[in-house]
Amino acid sequence: MYIKVKRFIDIILSFIGLIILSPIFLILIVAIKLDSKGPVLFKQKRVGIHKTHFNILKFRTMKINTPKDTPTHLLRNPDQYITRVGKFLRKTSLDELPQIWNIFVGQMSIIGPRPALWNQYDLIAERDKYGANDIRPGLTGWAQINGRDELPIEVKAKLDGEYVEKLSLGMDIKCFFGTIINVLKSDGVVEGGTGSISKSEVASSRESISK
Template sequence: MYMKVKRLIDSVLSLIGLIVLSPVFFILILAIKVDSRGPIFFKQKRVGLNKTHFNILKFRTMSIDTPKDTPTHLLANPEQYITKVGKFLRKTSLDELPQIWNIFVGQMSIIGPRPALWNQYDLIAERDKYGANGVPAGLTGWAQINGRDELPIEIKAKLDGEYVENIGLWMDVKCFFGTIISVVKSDGVLEGGTGEKDETEIITDENQ
């Protein structure tokens, strides 16, 4: 029953978000176009509910010569590809705003496990152990407020599993407000790095 309520909440809030944030979208679109050559939006194949694929939307933060389908932490020198505006967008997580559209059309939820890249087979397999591929992917989630880029794959999947076990309105509210705190503090953002913390630390993933 809660999953139906969750989808209704997603639909209403994402519609409101698209309308209210339209001036912000306009300003960011102008900034991206002035800053560098290339498209405004970045599309990437991700894994959603029940391991189905969809194209996630982000504001483009990297130059057009960046290797495709490669997580930022696997690039030899990610800083050389990130644009000036891109650095600001990543630090503030504003590059994720276009995913409000993914939520509105039902490809994602506001809260849920961050959608893995289609070729992140290790993460997908780990999530299978906890049933985390059986819930809608989210803009943010329990793992995101407990580590972001700092999380090893095994711990990220375990935290996603904890979300599945405790899924409900209270868990989603905790993730929502926890995300706001994490974004303000820029917790866990490590360009070019991952797995810096161990599971003894309360530990979000912008690039994944």
């Protein structure tokens, strides 16, 4: 039952977001075009509900010569590829704003597991164990407020499964406000590596957020 309510909430909030944030979209579009050559939007094939594929939308934060279909944290010296405006967009998570359209058309949800790259087979396989591939991926989710880029794949997938198990309005509200806090603190963003947070630190973080 909540899945239908969740989709209705996604449609309403994403529609409102597209209207209210349109001036910010315009400012960012101009800034990106003035900063570097290339398109304003970055499209990348990601895994959606039931492991279908879709193109996720982001504001472009990297130069056009960046290797494709490679997570940023797996690039050697990723800073060399990130534009000046891109650094600001990533730090503030404003690069994710175009995904409001992905939400509006039903490819994503506001809250859910972050969509894996089509070639992140290990993460996709781990999520299969918990049924995390059978719901719409999200703009943010339970794993994002419990470690984000720092999480090892098996821990990230387990947290995604925990979200699926506890799927409810209360859980979504907790993820939403937890995301706002993390963005303000710039927590969990790792450009050059992954898996640097220990499982004990993850457990500690989850315990503090759950209180």
